[in-house]
């Protein structure tokens with residue numbers, strides 16, 4: 184046993200680091216450091232820089248722009264991206280619909296969509312959840328009825344992130360009501376400008392309106408835009424949700440945030456804004472976070488190594504998700520505590536911050552919005568149910 | 578030991594609770610927040626009509642002479658409704674400074690208006706570059722200039738500071754901290770109002786050599802620390818009660834949701850993982866309620882007991898509010914994260930209450946330094 188990365192992996196890390204240092208635009212980096220909301224253009228711009236380097240979609244099949252990286256290298260890449268304050272790209276394009284089309288799409292669909300997905304020529308959103316179908320996703324009701332070469336959709340999606348930007352949606356719809364509820368589900372690709380689609384924004388607690396309701400009123404979707412077979416959508420969706428786990432715990436992101444917390448603490452102390460008792464307590468809390476993060480890092484590396492060797496335990500992703508999100512949330516609590524009541528008045532979170540102290544206004548909003556990470560992508564309660572079942576046999 | 582309310586207290590509690598239940602649903606809150614000053618004038622007038630704005634003032638001054646328990650009852654009821662009107666900021670905080678330190682003439686000129694809802698005051702104390710909470714570590718300075726003072730500094734998180742008729746500004750002067758009555762229209766003042774993350778209006782105030790005449794001093798020169806210490810104890814006790822009201826409502830809302838939200842063909846409240854979480858929330862609410870009572874009763878105690886008991890209450894409330902707020906959101910799922918639903922607003926206000934007047938850690942430090950808590954009874 185040893186903890187050393189191979190020479191190859193180290194060289195790889197150095198390459199990634201050099202590239203990021205040169206390629207990441209300064210204004211984007213600053214926005215990321217200050218936790219400001221990224222505009223669509225910001226994400227697209229960065230994705231295209233990565234795409235030009237061939238690194239926009241490393242986990243995809245090589246013929247569609249992927250890289251032949253090992254799980255360890257994918258892990259290193261993610262970590263370096265986070266440490267460099269690089270934006271993450273659109274998860275819907277990169278981690279969700281791309282891999283599904285690459286695996287289950289027709290040749291025609293691959294040629295038509297994949298290059299545009301990788302370059303975000305099309306922005307995609309995820310139409311899975313419905314008012315009655317959250318954790319119980321298979322309860323979804325939006326109906327798709329076959330009419331000639333089209334499906335006709337009626338119903339509603341909700342919590343559709345960034346539907347307001349989207350050119351396309353990948354959606355789960357019901358084509359059959361008769362059998363088990365997982366069986367009548369079909370996976371469709373639909374154009375957001377199709378007649379009969381209405382998008383209503385839902386403001387969220389950080390003041391940003393990235394969530395939406397999407398209503399379908401007799402929306403026609405060509406059968407050619409179906410993924411795979413009718414009624415098999417559940418299988419494709421499961422593939423999408425369990426696709427990639429080398430980055431689930433988001434170690435790099437948490438490392439970067441911990442470093443920033445240390446920086447903020449030092450800054451406030453230097454300005455005489457922290458008592459000695461506060462400094463001591465903060466240092467202890469930061470040490471606790473550092474220990475938790477290290478334990479999670481090693482656990483994530485064990486999973487990466489097991490996957491590289493041909494497959495680790497099924498429930499491991501759930502452990503990484505729960506512990507990773509708890510840690511991210513814990514760090515937002517510490518930033519909130521550092522900001523104190525000065526964070527109460529919120530200057531322009533969306534525009535230019537007021538330099539050094541913009542983070543204090545952003546801290547509470549970030550704390551609020553980060554409650555989402557234990558809710559979406561399978562809530563932490565659902566993840567515990569999975570662990571109990573798959574790993575403990577309960 | 579007696580935890581019963583007097584007949585008058587019970588009536589007060591019922592009156593305010595009914596007012597909140599009848600007049601202040603979630604929709605009213607959203608509407609109030611959207612008004613120009615960030616709260617509803619009409620609601621404020623109704624609060625005046627109910628006598629709430631006069632509650633803490635002495636009967637001789639036209640008030641009702643309410644004490645800690647009365648304020649607790651009102652604040653808990655206002656908390657249940659997530660009321661954004663600046664009762665704590667204008668009546669308890671700024672009005673309290675006037676009540677504690679004002680000369681008879683200063684009170685006579687203002688109290689009638691305050692009690693009638695016609696005159697608003699705001700305390701400008703917290704500073705953007707200062708410690709997170711302090712009574713006297715201030716950068717704002719007051720220097721003698723002729724027969725008056727010049728004030729210079731920056732203040733933040735001034736509650737309803739942009740719609741106020743008058744500011745009370747704390748500043749370091751020769752001899753200690755002094756409180757000044759300041760006209761927000763005076764030369765050299767810039768007031769920038771905004772909506773705080775909790776939905777309540779706050780303002781940043783800059784003072785650039787603002788002139789204050791000698792009779793603008795509230796209490797004696799250098800007496801500000803003593804006034805603020807007592808004032809912050811009172812307002813802390815009030816905020817603790819507000820948090821209990823908010824948590825109670827958030828718990829009820831969450832339990833209702835667990836009973837009505839169905840997933841996997843059953844009410845999600847049938848999952849034991851969620852039942853236990855709701856029970857954990859409920860236990861925190863009850864412990865917090867006990868501490869709100871302790872804080873209210875401590876206001877009549879000698880200085881050391883008062884200080885430490887109130888610190889204990891604020892520390893406990895900070896921890897409970899964080900847990901209850903987070904879990905109320907979690908158990909609601911995505912809907913808990915929207916501004917269109919009450920829970921997210923409750924979560925944010927609970928977060929603000931922890932941050933105001935010293936967070937849980939701040940008050941734990943106070944207790945640790947004192948070597949623990951005094952016995953009760």
Ligand SMILES: Cc1cc2nc3c(=O)[nH]c(=O)nc-3n(C[C@H](O)[C@H](O)[C@H](O)COP(=O)(O)OP(=O)(O)OC[C@H]3O[C@@H](n4cnc5c(N)ncnc54)[C@H](O)[C@@H]3O)c2cc1C
Nearest residue numbers: 309311312317318342343344555559562564907908910911
């Ligand atoms: C910020 C954000 C962005 C999102 N973006 C998208 C998107 O782009 N596209 C999309 O399709 N969806 C999206 N979602 C929706 C997300 O997938 C759902 O919120 C999630 O599936 C949970 O569903 P729900 O919100 O309806 O909560 P519910 O399923 O109603 O859950 C409520 C509570 O019950 C608990 N619970 C449920 N079942 C069980 C059980 N069996 N045992 C124990 N506890 C249980 C949950 O953990 C939760 O605490 C987003 C959500 C958020 C918060």
